[in-house]
Amino acid sequence: MAIFPETNLEGTKRDFADFELPLATPGIDRYLARETPSGEDAFLFGSFRLLPRQRLLLSGDEPVHLGGRALDILIALVERAGDLVSKDELMARVWPNTFVVQANLTVHVSALRRALRDGIGGSRYFVNVANRGYYFVAPVVREGNAGTRGSIHIAPPVLSLLGTIYEK
DSSP states (O other), rough: OOOOOOOOOOOOOOOOOGGOOOOOOOTTHHHHHHHHOOTOEEEEEEEEEEETTEEEEEEEEEEEEEEEEEEHHHHHHHHTTTSEEEHHHHHHSSSSOOOOHOOOOOOOOHHHHHHTTTGGGGGOOEETTTEEEEEEOOOEEEGGGGOEEEEEEOOOOHHHHHHHHHHH
């Protein structure tokens, strides 16, 4: 049996509310995100730039505040733009080794729609296929190392896409 020395914790008792992380210097992420680090891809769609390895979404030069789960969903959808990503796949990726109900996914997708202003002003980034999953339907440009633009994915029009799905 191990014996641990006694420690007086009374003088060091702290409330978690007292703990603060140092604030990042404003603008740092913005300037780092303009050029993708070696080995990192950026995804451009609409007025947004997604940097998955930095876990950063920019609208123009401004960071978009997005929860971690919603960001995980966005990354999964953008990486497979134009393909159906099933709800089960998304839940397995966002909540690995955890049992969650589909309502959790719905809540985070809703937050993602609000952050992207999806459906406002004619912009549509992803669509839900009832009981199946989601399609990222906006055109996506993948920008690779040293700012070179790679493959361009142009999503098919939403109506023809949905027609194809429901014919299956």
